[in-house]
Amino acid sequence: MNQMINNKNYSFRRQLMIFLIAAIALLSLVSSTVSSWIALHQSGQVLEKNALQIADHFSKQSVLALLTRSEDNAESALSQVMGFADVTGGAIFADTQQALFVKGEIQPDQAKLADWLSSPKPIIAVDARDYWIITSPVILEDDRETFTEFALSQTHTQQLLGFVMIQVSKSSIVQLTQQLFSYTIGIGIVFALLCLWLLNIGLRRIIDPIRALSATMKAAQDSGAHTYAEISGPQEVHSIAQSYNAMMAALEAQEKRLKELNTSLESEVEIRTKELTHARDTALVAVRTQSEFLANISHELRTPLQAVMGYIDLVVEELNEQGMYDQVSDLEASLSAANRLLTLINSILDLAKCEAGKTELVLTETPLKRLIKETEAIIRPLAVRNSNTLTIHLPDSDSILLIDKEKTQQILLNLLSNACKFTKAGTVELHIDLQDETVKFAVSDTGVGIAADKLESIFDKFSQGDGSVKRRYGGTGLGLAISKHFAEMMNGSIHVSSAQEQGSLFTLTLPKQVTFKNSLTMGSSEDQKG
Amino acid sequence: MLNWKSPKEQCRYWIASTLLWVVAFSASTATASVLGVLYPDAPPPYRQVFSQLIDGIRDQYLGMVKLYPLDTSTDSTTLQAQLRNDGVDAIITLGRSGYTQAEQLTSERPLVSGALPLIPGQGTGVSLIPDPEELFVQLKRLSPNIQQVHTILSEQSRWLEPIAQAAATRQRIKLTIYYASDIASTLALYKRLLTHADRLRDALWLPPDRQATNESVILPILLQEAWEKRLIIFASKPSFVRRGALFSLFPDNERTGRRLAELVGSLQQEEENLGIEFSKSDKLVINQRTAAHLGIKLTPAQLRSVYRTYPQP
Incomplete structure (x- = not known):
């Protein structure tokens, strides 16, 4: 059931219908069983009480038969008791437990007769599946004054004349129970069908707008377009459709804004790219130009500097030969400065080469x-x-x-x-x-x-x-x-x-x-x- | 002012006055006694029966009447002390409670009982059982052609036979009494009796006998068969009329009360051989449906004298 309900292949309507059918079927079955059981129980009690009353009445009717031992009187009493629908047999016994008159379907168990006839009041002697056997003593009582103050004594005499026995069928209860069960089940089925019909109509009214909304959503999903749903159906579906339409409207607005932003961004990126490319090219050209300039300058500087240094060196040698050591010292200082300058120029030249990619x-x-x-x-x-x-x-x-x-x-x-x-x-x-x-x-x-x-x-x-x-x-x-x-x-x-x-x-x-x-x-x- | 004619007349006047005073004084001393009435504190509608009886007693008795309602909590010792304190010197008991209490009293006060189906030998009093002679009188009034009355008695009711026979004789009715030992034989006797009875000349009397008139077995059969044979059945018990008997007599309670008071007075005068009397009443109770079935037509005068009719409208 749970799997069935969770099954995505079943629509909401079908699942609800299945659930309802199952619930009503269960309800019908349970109510039929319970009502039948209650009816059986209560009818049984009523019938049992009636049967005891019938036996009591039969015992009173049998007084004459037992007094007179008249078959006619017995027949009269037995006919009366047999007139009751569920009574299938009756018997009148003497006080010696000897069966005097028997009519209908009744088979007293002789072995248990003494026990059955020992009660001072009507009792159910046998409670079989299909019938009861009820016994009752037949007692002759003397008359009593309704108001005891008008009687000389309170003594009340009773004389046991004999016993009566009736057999009462339970078929009416069984039949009643079966009929009740059938009727309840039948009514349950009819009611279930009626409920299903009404539910089907009701669910269609509820579900059709949901289906339409779902179809709209699927169409929107497939096409990517902002499809709007028709607002109809129950309040909840109405709200969902409204929310969906609002969402679609928001999406549409956002997409429109996104498109606008995208367009402007693309333009900006293009402009920036162009600017950057230009700047890069300019910078590359500048660096290259700078490096080339530096290399050229360095080269152009180094050549005369080396010439200067060469002449200074020659002058230093001549001055040393001439013993003009003071001038030599000055020239050596100049040479040293020239060397540093050369080193600087070389370094600049090296770096420029490196940056110009020429190293x-x-x-x-x-x-x-x-x-x-x-x-x-x-x-x-x-x-x-x-x-x-x-x-x-x-x-x-x-x-x-x-x-x-x-x-x-x-x-x-x-x-x-x-x-x-x-x-x-x-x-x-x-x-x-x-x-x-x-x-x-x-x-x-x-x-x-x-x-x-x-x-x-x-x-x-x-x-x-x-x-x-x-x-x-x-x-x-x-x-x-x-x-x-x-x-x-x-x-x-x-x-x-x-x-x-x-x-x-x-x-x-x-x-x-x-x-x-x-x-x-x-x-x-x-x-x-x- | 009296005008005396002669001294002789004057003398006669004084003698007569003196005698009258003596008689009046003696009468007043004789009735100055206190009569206690013991009766059950019964619920309605039975309370009315005792009220009527007490009214009759009070109406008749010249002395003081003191009432002692009894219930289940009444203690005989306390009651006796109370009677002594109240100076009660004669007692009337009504119903079974009063009768039972009186049996336990040890005093020698005059005691009279009523409101019970008393039979001879049970002291002094008025029984609830109607006088058979009055029943025969009513029978003759309603159906003058009846010449023979049949009844069945048990051994317990044998005391009734001489009284009933005497009454029947006085009313020129032949009373045939049968005796039955048990209900079965009673039933058999009734069967035979009904078979041979002549509906124009015979009538059936249901006497105050429980066996002979068993209400659950005999009475229904008897009434049914008598109805079929159109035989007159009259009863000593008024309730049988309601079930189909032609007539009975309802007790006249006030009259009974007065008679009880007279009996107490008689006992106080030390009269003997009072015994149990039947209820005297002319309160006829009649079943009109049965009467119509039997072809008995009541004259307007008879109808006026009927105390109660059944079935009641």
């Missing part, structure tokens, strides 16, 4: 120890200048790296020179750690360190902590930017960790075997040597 990797097989040794030779004088202790920790075994040696060395020189520059009478250490696929160079110092808020921008161009650093320690502020560029070109990375007045730690990680990102030049160690 190329030249990968060569480079022995690690050799690289470090060459680097140490360059950097140690710088360490000594600031009274720093330079310590290099090399792995026990050497390794051949496929890297751009020049760029790697430039990175290391940048990092080590910075360490030496910003450390006074401290320690500068280089740790090299060979791993499976990578090689890690860790440059640490005990110098001034970098403020935490500057760490993020330390690899930006012209970034040197703050202005005071530049003034105090000099430099271009391009070294770390170039180093980061070179490291990334080789698929590596540079990281820094530092705390102010606590020193710094720069870690360069490079693949042991650098591969090309683009089509870059592949050199050899021999070339480098040459």
